[in-house]
Amino acid sequence: MxxxxxxxxxxxxxxxFVLCGNVTKxxxxxxxxxxxxxxxxxxxxxxxxxxHSSRIPAGRRVNDMIQSLTKLLKYEINCGGKPAKKVVVKIxxxxxxxxxxxxTKELGPGTIGACFADHTYSxxxxxxxxxxxxxxxxxxxxxxxxxxxxxxxxxLFDETLLYHEFLHGQLLINAIKNSANWKAKICNCTxxxxxIDPNHKTIYSWEQYYLQAIARGVTNIKxxxxxxxxxxDANGNFNIxxxxxxxxxxxxxxxxxxxxxxxxxxxxxxxxDPNNPNNDIPRVDIVDGHLRLIGRLKNPRKPGFIVVxxxxxxxxxxxxxxxxxxxxxxxxxxxxxxxxxxDDFFNRIFDSWMDGxxxxxxxxxxxxxxxxxxxxxxxxxxxxVHCGVQSxxxxxxxxxxxxxxTLMLSSHRDWTQKAVNxxxxxxxxxxxxxxxxxYVVLDxxxxxxxxxxxxxxxxxxxxxxISLQEFANQGVDLTNVASFGIGFGNRENxxxxxxxxxxxxxxxxxxxxxx
Numbered sequence: 001m002x003x004x005x006x007x008x009x010x011x012x013x014x015x016x017f018v019l020c021g022n023v024t025k026x027x028x029x030x031x032x033x034x035x036x037x038x039x040x041x042x043x044x045x046x047x048x049x050x051x052h053s054s055r056i057p058a059g060r061r062v063n064d065m066i067q068s069l070t071k072l073l074k075y076e077i078n079c080g081g082k083p084a085k086k087v088v089v090k091i092x093x094x095x096x097x098x099x100x101x102x103x104t105k106e107l108g109p110g111t112i113g114a115c116f117a118d119h120t121y122s123x124x125x126x127x128x129x130x131x132x133x134x135x136x137x138x139x140x141x142x143x144x145x146x147x148x149x150x151x152x153x154x155x156l157f158d159e160t161l162l163y164h165e166f167l168h169g170q171l172l173i174n175a176i177k178n179s180a181n182w183k184a185k186i187c188n189c190t191x192x193x194x195x196i197d198p199n200h201k202t203i204y205s206w207e208q209y210y211l212q213a214i215a216r217g218v219t220n221i222k223x224x225x226x227x228x229x230x231x232x233d234a235n236g237n238f239n240i241x242x243x244x245x246x247x248x249x250x251x252x253x254x255x256x257x258x259x260x261x262x263x264x265x266x267x268x269x270x271x272x273d274p275n276n277p278n279n280d281i282p283r284v285d286i287v288d289g290h291l292r293l294i295g296r297l298k299n300p301r302k303p304g305f306i307v308v309x310x311x312x313x314x315x316x317x318x319x320x321x322x323x324x325x326x327x328x329x330x331x332x333x334x335x336x337x338x339x340x341x342x343d344d345f346f347n348r349i350f351d352s353w354m355d356g357x358x359x360x361x362x363x364x365x366x367x368x369x370x371x372x373x374x375x376x377x378x379x380x381x382x383x384x385v386h387c388g389v390q391s392x393x394x395x396x397x398x399x400x401x402x403x404x405x406t407l408m409l410s411s412h413r414d415w416t417q418k419a420v421n422x423x424x425x426x427x428x429x430x431x432x433x434x435x436x437x438x439y440v441v442l443d444x445x446x447x448x449x450x451x452x453x454x455x456x457x458x459x460x461x462x463x464x465x466i467s468l469q470e471f472a473n474q475g476v477d478l479t480n481v482a483s484f485g486i487g488f489g490n491r492e493n494x495x496x497x498x499x500x501x502x503x504x505x506x507x508x509x510x511x512x513x514x515x
Contacts, residue, residue, distance in 0.1 A: 029118075031136055032097040041144050042095045045162045048155070048214075055213040055387060060206050062166035064173045068093040068135070075176050079187035085127040087186050089176055093135040093169060103138065108267075112140040112305065115165040135169045137162075143261070157307065160211045167203045172196045213387070236269075236300030242284070242291040246419075258284040259309045267304040269296040284310055334420060336412050336484065337507040339390045342380050344373060349380050349392060355405040363397035363499070364405045364487070386426045386461045386505035394504055396456075396488040398436055398497030404487035406444065412509075415468060415478040420509040423466040425486075433457045433500030440466060441485040446474035447492070456488065456500050468509075 034042060046066065053061050064073060073091040103111040116136045144158050175182040175195035185192045197203045232238040260282055262268045273279040282295030297304045342349040349367045356362025371377035380390045396403035423440070435457060438450040448470050452458070472478055486504060489497060 029102065032099070034095050034097045037145060038095070038097060038139075038141060041139070041141070041158075042162075045144075045159050048159045049163055049166070052159070052210075052214045054385065056210055059174075060209065062163060062170040064091075064177075065093055065135070065166040065169045068169075068173075069095070073173070075173075077176070077183045077186060081127065083189065084129045084187065086129070088128060088130045089133065089186075090130065091133045091135070091169075091173065093137065096136045096138050098138045098140055100140070103140075108302065112143045113161050113165045114138045115168040117169070137165050139165070156211065156215055159214065160207055163210050164203060164207050167206060168196050171202060232297060232300055234300060236297035238293070238295055238297065240293040242293055245286060245289055245291060256284075257311050259311075261307040261309075262305055266306075267297050267299055267302050268306055269298055282306060282308075284308065334412055334417070334509040335506070336409075336509060337407060338387070339380060339392050339505060342390065344371070344378055353392070353405045353407050356400075356403060361400055361494075362402065362404055363400045364403035365395040365397075366392060366405045368393055381503055384428065384503050386428070391503045391505040394486065394502050395499070396434075396436065396502070397499040398434070398489045398495075399499070401494030401496065402487055402489035402491055403436075404441070404485055404489075404491070406441075406483050406485040408483050409481055413479075413481050415481050415509055419511045421468050422510055423468060423471075423507075424510060425464050425507040426461055426505045427455070427458070427464060427502055428461045429456045429458050429502045430500065431457070431459055433502065434498030436488040436497050436500070437490055438502070439487050439491060440464075441487060441491065442471045442476050443482050444485065446471045446476045456502055461505075 046069075049062065050066065053063065067073060068091050075089045075091075077087040077089070079086055102116075103114045106116065107114055114137070116138075118134050118136070120132045139161060144161065172195045175192070179195065182192050182195060269281055271279070271281040277283075278285070282293065285292050285294055291310070293306075293308060295304075295306070339349070341347060342352070350357065353366040355366040356364040367379040368377065368381075371379055378390075381393045382390055385391045394403075394405060425440070427438075433456045435454050437453065438455045439447050441447045448466050450464060455462070455464075468478055484507070488500075488502075489495065
């Protein structure tokens with residue numbers, strides 16, 4: 001079925017109209033329903049965004065845009081009769097078939113995703129103005145379909161691509177709902193387009209955070225951000241430092257291969273020199289111990305888009321020259337414990353984590369002691385989660401001195417593989433928790449305390465990074481680590497204290513360039 005509408009198309013959900021003036025005739029465009037392949041891809045990505053929504057702060061979610069795919073959203077703004085008594089905004093969103101001609105014409109070369117919007121509005125009825133907004137979302141199947149088939153990197157990137165397009169609409173909806181300044185402007189016949197972020201000043205940062213959040217626990221990769229750097233000269237030549245080789249590639253880095261993806265007709269120059277591949281554009285070169293992405297833009301006044309994959313085995317994503325650059329080293333990232341495998345019957349969390357249940361001098365309890373299974377409760381935590389769908393509740397009661405729980409390692413005992421040098425674990429406490437020292441102990445002997453003395457009372461998910469050298473300095477054989485423990489209190493000199501509850505998630509090893 002073909003849907004035809006008379007619409008006004010502006011870049012990335014960019015809307016401009018005069019509420020109280022006359023309507024100018026809009027250019028007529030035709031949108032088409034997505035084909036079967038696109039529907040399948042849209043559905044898969046949409047379901048993953050829904051599943052991963054809890055991993056990001058509530059203010060950065062795109063729940064309203066998702067809801068508008070199946071339900072007409074309605075927001076009322078009281079204006080007090082200046083000039084309208086009230087403005088009613090109604091919003092609808094839909095997926096559409098990729099139209100490269102429309103995308104290139106409206107957004108320019110290099111476009112791989114689009115969020116367009118059209119608007120219509122009625123006249124005043126009882127001094128009430130009604131505005132109708134329709135968002136049309138399209139993705140280039142040359143990117144989204146191949147990436148969707150990739151079980152790790154591709155799906156992650158592809159999901160973030162749809163999140164990016166949703167954000168254009170969601171930022172406008174957030175302003176409609178919450179911004180007093182935006183409401184004042186619409187009541188005075190000025191439609192403020194700034195919240196939709198056409199220059200991506202907000203979106204790139206949120207997109208980066210989302211990519212980092214969903215990567216943890218989903219794939220064995222680590223994501224970090226490269227500081228902004230000058231990407232090109234006056235002729236469009238760019239030479240971007242991706243980082244030190246020792247930080248990005250495994251030790252046996254005698255050679256590597258590079259692969260690139262960007263849309264046809266993009267702003268990237270592609271040149272292949274069969275006689276000298278070192279002159280190919282784009283390419284990744286080793287320069288003074290660093291990996292550098294080298295290429296050229298057709299138009300130096302416009303950004304380019306490129307996805308780069310480097311094997312063995314590190315991944316790099318560049319979301320636009322002179323914009324946010326993301327690196328994903330697949331090596332150097334080992335999950336020690338993600339708490340995802342535990343259940344309520346055959347693999348209970350306290351069967352692996354030895355706590356103080358039977359120890360009168362150990363006040364730790366791991367997992368909920370008496371969950372109501374019929375009400376959806378479990379031994380593990382399923383709501384307060386940093387990544388995945390489960391975390392570990394750790395109850396401490398230092399009225400007996402200390403509280404400590406230990407995991408005996410049956411795998412991942414060699415902590416020198418993949419050039420790792422840092423231990424990472426995530427935790428979140430609760431308001432009212434007793435302030436007790438928090439520590440990690442390896443092999444029941446080497447102890448490192450958390451620098452923040454009030455860590456148990458922190459109410460946001462916090463990453464604790466520990467240099468492995470701190471354990472090696474205490475005599476731990478990092479090639480054969482036998483046990484990992486978490487505790488509260490002064491382990492060397494136990495003191496009577498109080499109690500609390502802290503949640504832990506994603507204990508991992510990775511290669512940190514800061515170490």
